[in-house]
Amino acid sequence: MPNDRLRSRMLTKGLTPGALAERLGVDPKTVERWITQDRNPYPRYRHTIAELLDESESYLWPDALPAQRAAQVSQSEVVHIYPRRGAVPTDLWQQLLEKATRQIGVLVYGGLFLPEFNHRWVPTLREKALAGAQVELLFGDPDGKHIAERGNDEGIGAAMSSKILNALAFYEELRDLDTVGIYYHDTILYNSIYRFDDEMLVNTHLYGTPAAYAPVLHLRRIGGAELFDNYVASFKQVLGKKRAVWPEH
Template sequence: MPRELWLRLLTDAQERMDVLVFSGTFYAQAQPKIARSLPELDGCEIRLHSTTLYASLFRYDDDLLVNPHAYGEPASANPTFHFRRLDGGTIAGHYMSSFERVWAEAVPWSGAEI
C-alpha cells in the first residue's frame, strides 16, 4: 500500500478516522504525526482491547483499509485491501461490524500507563 494513499486518506477524512490494530507499531512509524498527544485531542477516543484480531482495520470516512493477518508475519508483510462504502454494498459494512464488536468490549484509555 503506497504511503501516499495512507496520508491522503488521513488528511482528506472529514468525519471520522477509526483504527483497530493489535499493536499498530508500523502505523505509528509510517505516520509519526498520528502518535503525538492523541489522548489530549478533542473528539479522540482510544480504547484498549485483548481481542485476537484476524485483520487490522483503518476507516477514513467511507474508505476502509483491511490488512488481514497471516500467523507469524508482521502486518507490513501482509496485503492490505482498499474498500469503499457504497450504497447497497456489503463488504465495508461487514468489516465495520467487526470493528464495532471489538470497540464495544474495549476499555477506554486516557494515555496513562497500562
C-alpha cells in the same frame, strides 16, 4: 409490515420522521411510509440514512437488493488488493486521512509503523479531531492474553507489548481531546482495520506472519453493498469490549 429496524435506529439517534425528512429534503409522510409500510427509499436516500443512523443499508433494508446483485455490488467496493502492507503506496495512508472529515477508526495490535514513519500522522489526527471528526483508536492490551499469543506466533514474544507501548507514546498529544477515544482491546484480530469515512484499508492477518507481510484490501463504500459494512460491524464489535488507555480522560 413496519420497518422496526429503521424505527429503532431513529429512536436511538433521537431522529423524528420530521427531522429526518428535513435532512433529506423529502415530505415527512414519505418517511412515515418508509417506517410504517416498509417502503424502500431510493438508493441515494438509503445511503444518506445509513450514514446518519450509523448503520448498514443491508441491515436497515435487507430486501432492497437481491442477494446475487448485492454480492456483485460488493465486488465493486474493492478498489485494489495489495499483496503485502509494504506494497501500499506510502502516501496513500496520509491521503486517505486528509480526505476524511467525519469518522476515523484504527483497529490494530500496535500499528507502530504509522506514526513512526509518517511524522504528519498524529498532527493530522489532531487537526481532524479539532475540526469535529470522530476519532477512535483501538490498540492491543499489552497485558492481554491475545497479545502474548500474537507475539509468540510471530516469534517476537514480549516485544509485541513493547511495540504497543511505543506506539501509544506517539499519541500522547491527542490525550486531551474530547473527540478522540484511545482504547485497549484484548481480542483476536483477524484483520487490522483503518477507516477513513467511506474508505478503508484492511490489513489481513496470516498465522505466524507479521502484518507487514500480509495482504491489504483498499475498500470504498458503495450503497447497497455489504463488504465495507461488514468490516465496520467487526470494528464496532471490538469497540464494545474496549477499556480506556487513560482512564482519567
